[in-house]
Amino acid sequence: MSIIALLPAAGSGSRMGAAMPKQYLPLCGKTVMEHTVAALHAVPEIDLVAVVVSPDDTRWGELDWGGFDRLKVLRCGGDSRAASVCNGLEALRAEGFDAQSWVLVHDAARPCVSPDLVSGMIAALKDDPVGGILAVPVADTLKAADASQRIAATRPRDGLWQAQTPQMFRLQPLHDALVSGMGPDITDEASAIEKTGQSPKLIHGSPWNLKVTYPQDLHLASLILASASHDKD
Ligand SMILES: Nc1ccn([C@@H]2O[C@H](COP(=O)(O)OP(=O)(O)OP(=O)(O)O)[C@@H](O)[C@H]2O)c(=O)n1
Ligand SMILES: C[C@](O)(CO)[C@H](O)COP(=O)(O)O
Numbered sequence: 408m409s410i411i412a413l414l415p416a417a418g419s420g421s422r423m424g425a426a427m428p429k430q431y432l433p434l435c436g437k438t439v440m441e442h443t444v445a446a447l448h449a450v451p452e453i454d455l456v457a458v459v460v461s462p463d464d465t466r467w468g469e470l471d472w473g474g475f476d477r478l479k480v481l482r483c484g485g486d487s488r489a490a491s492v493c494n495g496l497e498a499l500r501a502e503g504f505d506a507q508s509w510v511l512v513h514d515a516a517r518p519c520v521s522p523d524l525v526s527g528m529i530a531a532l533k534d535d536p537v538g539g540i541l542a543v544p545v546a547d548t549l550k551a552a553d554a555s556q557r558i559a560a561t562r563p564r565d566g567l568w569q570a571q572t573p574q575m576f577r578l579q580p581l582h583d584a585l586v587s588g589m590g591p592d593i594t595d596e597a598s599a600i601e602k603t604g605q606s607p608k609l610i611h612g613s614p615w616n617l618k619v620t621y622p623q624d625l626h627l628a629s630l631i632l633a634s635a636s637h638d639k640d
Contacts, residue, residue, distance in 0.1 A: 409454045409508040410529060411499060412447040412573070415491040416440055416515030417461040417484020422620050429619055430515040431466045435632045439619055441470060442518035442632065447511075448475050449522040452529045458515065459484050459495040489585055489593045496582040506579035509533065512596050513573040516619045519631045525573060528610050538576035539608030540597050541616065542568040570595050571612040 420429030430440040437445075440458070447456045455477050460467050461484040472478055479502075483494040492512055500506065509529070513520065524541065532539050545567040553559040574596040576584075580603075581596055588602040597607045615631045617624055 409504055410452050410511070411504065411508055411578070412450070412453050412456045412511045412513055413492065413495050413499070414443060414447065414456065414458045414513055414515045415484070415488050415495065416458050417464070417491045418488065418516070420516075423622060423625075425622075427466065429625075432619075432625060434518060434619075434625060435629050438470065439518045439625075439628070440515050443513070443515050443520070444472075444475060444478065446518065446520045446522055447513060447525065448477060450525045450529070452526060453477070453511070455479060457481055457495060457499060459491045459498075489589055489599070492596065493582060493585045493589070496578055496585070499578060500582070504578060506577070508578045509538075509575055510578050510581060511573035511575045512581075514618055517572055517616055518619065519628055520573070520616045521613060524613055524616070528573060528575060531610055532575050532608060535608055537600065537605045537607050538574075538581075539610050540574040540595070541571040541612030542609045543571065543612050543614060544568050568609055570597060571616050571618075574607075576600060576607070 416430045418428060423429040425432055431438050434442060444456055444458065447453060457479045459481045462482045464482065467480055481495050481498045483498050484491045485494050528541060545564045549562040549564050550558045551560040551562055576596055584599040584603050588599040593599050600607055617627060619625055619628055
């Protein structure tokens, strides 16, 4: 049974406010995307890294992917992250990948993920009946804001985790959950699986595994990639 990393990389990066989609922004001498692909490609258990880009993406072809022998680009990005993932899963099935293949969906915008952490996740979940996600327990006090951005309430944080990626599920069950649950409330793969009544496993992630969303995140990512501590999750 294959283990496939599926990287949604068809977003526009509006919150970054850059001249190009954030996955193509420069980071420590390469693009954000190249760091992410390299990290997943370095996981020995992963048989294929499949990257979902927009059908009209012109930047992918300008990069040199010659050093990666288990990499495939899928030009089927959709109008939401969930749609891009769903389209990517359909493309993998059309390529003949088994319906029960494990798929690790990982944001192309998370370039600092540790290959060792991903290997540990695969070991922890490969016999799980549902699958699971990398996540970190909430460490800050949570506040709800009112319309004038004043504190309306403090929310209990006990038992709360912040979801990261990869999120690891079987190919066809994940596709079917996304199709049946598709909507604005589905912001990750686990939420679609939860809608089917299943409870994915939480696997400890890392604060280094940040999602590059805003301009300051790019600076943080460069510090993480440049630091030795990046390897000690
Ligand atoms: N239609 C979309 C939207 C997002 N993504 C991908 O999903 C990941 C996480 O999404 P996000 O951080 O929200 O990226 P963007 O949608 O590009 O950012 P923004 O919401 O700021 O526009 C990114 O790797 C992004 O490229 C995608 O493949 N297809
Ligand atoms: C999938 C995710 O990274 C888990 O935290 C997050 O939901 C993606 O959100 P985005 O708004 O699509 O970046």
